[in-house]
Amino acid sequence: MERQGASTADAPAERGPRKRRRPEPTPAQRALGLLVRREHSRKELANKLTARGVGREEAEAAVERMAAEGWQDDARFAASVARWRAGAGYGPLRIRAELGSHGLDEALIVGALAGLAEAGESDWPRRARELARRRFGDDFADDPARSRKAADFLLRRGFDGEAIRSAIRGGPDID
Numbered sequence: 001m002e003r004q005g006a007s008t009a010d011a012p013a014e015r016g017p018r019k020r021r022r023p024e025p026t027p028a029q030r031a032l033g034l035l036v037r038r039e040h041s042r043k044e045l046a047n048k049l050t051a052r053g054v055g056r057e058e059a060e061a062a063v064e065r066m067a068a069e070g071w072q073d074d075a076r077f078a079a080s081v082a083r084w085r086a087g088a089g090y091g092p093l094r095i096r097a098e099l100g101s102h103g104l105d106e107a108l109i110v111g112a113l114a115g116l117a118e119a120g121e122s123d124w125p126r127r128a129r130e131l132a133r134r135r136f137g138d139d140f141a142d143d144p145a146r147s148r149k150a151a152d153f154l155l156r157r158g159f160d161g162e163a164i165r166s167a168i169r170g171g172p173d174i175d
Contacts, residue, residue, distance in 0.1 A: 026062075027049055027054045027058045027059060027061070027062035028062045028066070030049055030054065031045055031049060031059075031062040031063060031065075031071075034049075035071050039073075039077040039080045039081075041074055041077050041103055041104060042072065042074055043103030045059075045066070046059045046060055046063045049062060049063070074108055075108055075111060075112075078099050078108045078109060078112035079111075079115050081095070081098065081099060081102070081112070082112040082113060082115065083115075083116065083119075083121070086116055086121050086127070087121075089131045090157050090158050091127070091154070091160065091163065092124055092158065092159075092160065093158040094157060095113065096113065096158075099112060124160070124162075125162065125166035125167065127163070128154050128159045128163040129166065131154065131167075132150040132153070132167045135153060136150045141168055141170055147168050150167065151164050151167075151168055154167060
């Protein structure tokens, strides 16, 4: 049964005015939208753009434009990630591996770790001791089982053998 007085031609008029659709953002606009939220490496930014349907060549051109304009900088990204990870309790080996996974070259990784040293944030043995004490208590070194757990924990966090040995043996007091 058909309703009286209603026709298919009247349907759009009954719904009200149509909303205008936004134009599809350009690859450069998409890249800028990602960079506004947080720093990205070139590789990461290009991969995110291609995952969002942008062609590989267009994505590379957009990333190149962002770098030329100063919106994207791998050195700034490396320094940011290094500070963030060091502050979160990760050691230099883990930070180096993470920066490498973002497609950064060795010079940028070394520069980011050197930036931590210049800022006084790279006393890795002290950081390892603080982290182990927070996690396992002040007297963890007296118990061999807890001491081993602390060493394993610090190893997973990316600290080297020297920092781990210093943390386990007590080393100089951190206070």
